[in-house]
Amino acid sequence: MEKDQLIKYSELLKNYSLKRPLNIMEVCGTHTVAFFHTGVKDIFPEGLNLIDGPGCPVCVTANGYLDRAIQIQKEHEVVLATFGDMIKVPASYTSLQKLKSEGVRIEIVYSPMDALEIAKKEKDIEIVFLSVGFETTIPTEAVTLKKAIEENVNNFSILTGNKLTPPAVDALLTLGEVKIDGFILPGHVSIITGSDNWQFLPKKHSKPSVISGFEPKDLIMGTLRLVQLIENGEIEIDNLYKEVVTEEGNRLALGFIEELFDVTDANWRGIGVIPGSGLKLKDKFSLYDAEKKFPVTMPEEVENKSCRCGEILRGLITPPECPLFGTVCTPREPVGACMVSFEGSCSAYYKYRK
């Protein structure tokens, strides 16, 4: 798109006069950051309020998950392999980064396949991969595990902390704590789930929604279209990311997930246990399930009481409303997960604060 065209469209958003104030939620953490760094959030018309959703996998991972990973490492001397996002997240008593600085071997990987490769090369160590992430990431973990099973890589297992996004959005609306007029749905999650998986938003909750990409033009178009749907009372989902998102999603990827995992309840930081929002490995693959393979005595889970990450994830407050924000809690010394992750709401507010 030509630059002058983009400027023209930006003007349309900036000068849009809303019929009434509106709250819209972007579910995805990548969108949270994109709205800031493209400057699109700065040109929101008066009365249009963007509420950050629970779409940062690292942020919604409750302390208990990392506590277990750390305990497994301590009691069974395994090597933990993880995406870089998890490394600084504070667990109840320590973090992976602290362990690493104390000399514990922790492998940071770009792809779950990298973790499997380490296990294949070093047969004398046990690799436990921290399987976190939403629908975008889950198929990559499923394929990796399938390879491990097929190739009989016995020193590789995963600790599942994966979460499904539609049940979380459903739970937020059912909680009813925050008024949301419409949703900007996650583009890359929707590649896997398909747009049909979000139909509960218009059908059950009467909420219009758009599926959007991540470029400035996508964000502007998605926002304008959502406002239009809300104001016109058009209760539907408009897919504005058709180049990659279909109605039925990526069937092949969904097939891998169904083959290896069963749906289960999951504990979301700040929200609590949401029925049907998590995954566990099927029983027949329990040799690859780190939770079963390496039983541990779990320490008591402790949350930092002054950290308000949970309320931020539920859309109840914005990061600057937390007394720790920018003073005690910064990206360098994060207290809560929302400040750790690059995609966390607190981190984005801190980085782009004016």
Next chain:
Amino acid sequence: MCLAFPATIIKLDGPNATVEFHNVKRDIRVDLIGDCQIGDHVLVHAGFAINKLDEEGARETMETWTELIEIMEKEDKKLKNDQSPE
């Protein structure tokens, strides 16, 4: 964490492929996208192609964009006319 980048397949060997994006080459897996060939544009996440970019879909999205803009410009004009003194 759901970041994905668009890239082009330049080498293919079973489930393994090499993609290129802005002169950066990377080895990835293509298990999640079924049939693919050299030259296909894909979105890459965590070392896997998660979907092919569909040219027609891209065009449809652009058409929606154009329509939306036309409607908004018309409304904008109407609003300005309504507000101008008779």
